Amino acid sequence: WIDIVLMVLGTVGAIGDGMSTNVALVFASKIMNSLGYGQHNPHTFKDEVQKTGPYEITTRWTMVMKFSLLPWKPELVFTGLSIMAVNPETKKFCSHLDLWDSINNNDYFSFEGLVDVFKQLRVYKTPDLETPKYQILKRTANYEVRKYEPFIVVETNGDKLSGSSGFNNVAGYIFGKNATMEKIPMTTPVFTQATDPELSSVSVQIVIPSGKDLSSLPMPNEEKINLKKLEGGFAAAVKFSGKPTEDVVREKENELRKSLSKDGLKAKTGCMLARYNDPGRTWSFIMRNEVIIWLVEFSLD
Template sequence: MVMLGINVHPRAQAASRGGNPSQELSGNSRPLVLQHRSSGSQTRGAREHQRGTPTMQKPSRRHQRVSAQVSQPLAPSTSHDPYERLMQDAEAFLWKDLEHLFDDQGIDSSRYEEAVNFSDPISKFSSLRGYLANISFLRIALSPKFHLHDIRRTGPLELTTRWTMDMELSFNRFNPLKPWYDPKPVFTGTSIMTVNPDTGKFVSHIDTWDAVSNQSYLSLEAVRHLASQVLTLRQTPQDLTTPSYLVLKKMPRYEIRQYEGFTGLETRAGEAQGQAFQKLAGYLGGKNSRGRKLAMTTPVLTDDKGGMQFVVGADEAGEDGRDLPQASDESIRVTGSPPQIQGVATFSGAANQTLAAAKAAELRNILREDGHTPADATSWQLAQYNSPLVPGFLRRNEVLISLSDYKLW
């Protein structure tokens, strides 16, 4: 069962008052920044970028979150719907209760039938005891974080939730090999919840995963999807600040991520990458008007025009980069990357502009095939997380394409 760590949406308050929670996903949901958490692109030649998992960048107040459009739910007729009050109460309950899915309090099991049926592509239970045991296992083994995006009524006695679940192998916290093996599986999907009209309790909970087409129990496709995330050897440097993001949709070949805004340092487009990298690294090393040293970050971002950008931690940049010293080199400027939703494809190997352009073209075609609209016809970014000293098969590279419109449902 894939359930997710928790970010309960403030629209629960609207639901508890009988309001319509299916509004645009806004700053009320908690995304991660181009850590991205599918949550952030350039040649990373510095040894400093060789350390493990990046820390979450704490966004400043200006870092507003991007909205993802949500289609309107099935609106029941107040004059002919005998289950209107029942389903409004069930929806309000889910908004509040799912906040505790994986915490010490846990869910309110009294709202579930003893014979509740649960299934997802890799697990299946037909009792409340099995249902609760599965939640406990996930909490202990995978330290999940659940992000509830929205709830809509999809049938007379049916509610469907849309969520993201981030996971981390709990044992890996004490694993001396963590710098080289630290997978963080992500699942997105829906939960179809059916209510017993006689008791008002949930009698069925069916999970679907966005990344698989065969949703049947123990589907080989689902097992492969899980294994591909748990067994990955790609490395993300540890202890380095990185932009934050939240994965809104996890697909086999790409992710849709909601990035928060961040401050960066940028060189002019067209400059040789090696030279651009040395200038930016020099700024972080103290070659600025105050001789101030800043922490190294990841990834290094390059774009289709040849420009290079370093991410700056929010604590060091201040509001809109106001705390940053002036660059000694006039070709370096402070920039602000706004909140945005991006399609992201990850790959290994030694990345360069030519390979990135090909990967971006492939991603653009896939996004269009799946009904997503790129912001323009050509722009892309390459994110490189690792030092050139890291073997190619262990490197984490990504191409990112901004989307002009994304619907959560």
């Protein structure tokens, strides 16, 4: 069947021109979509294409798709490698091996892979609001690595990572308590960021919509409120539900930092807690929370 897929997609020549897709997953998702199983519109991002043998190409990919059969339409993310061998006589692909970053057992039917899929089907409530733009570069069993674009925040001092002190001040700024009384659309998530190893020096931040820039934003009415542009970059994130208490957040930060160290990634000091939901209006078990740690650098091997 792989030859049929390649003939349909015309990838024999296209891959030579730099096109990279995880053929097996794309083809499977299209079949499921045509049968009404709800996985549709997969987005595959090519990160790199390498010649790894005389007749072998290895591609790195990120695939993001929605599972529409479920009412909450969970997002499924897969990253990994596709290793494809070419028959020099027929000039067609004769083998194709997919290796997911999130599992160790990459056999044709992997129970570990099945668990990895079902793990991503859990309920999270993500508001339909603008969020900082990022691309997922790698998703492991314990975290995902993202590349964030620059974004602007309005911030003030907070009391602790899980606290709400200072939120009303920054929320007031976007709701019109500023020099020109301009109302700015709400975004998600709300960040609380700690910049010290003890996670005690905290600021609370709301992201400004991407259509704005520092020169066009109204000045805050309060001296303790600041506008700041974050340059983005590489970050590791772990997602979790439930009430993000201080103990839970610190535990997630510690686990994430250990995972990064184990994988040889150098993490910056501090972390961010991203809260996507209004705690007074959202059941705790469907809350979407993330602990995010900025990375010194990152490269795909």
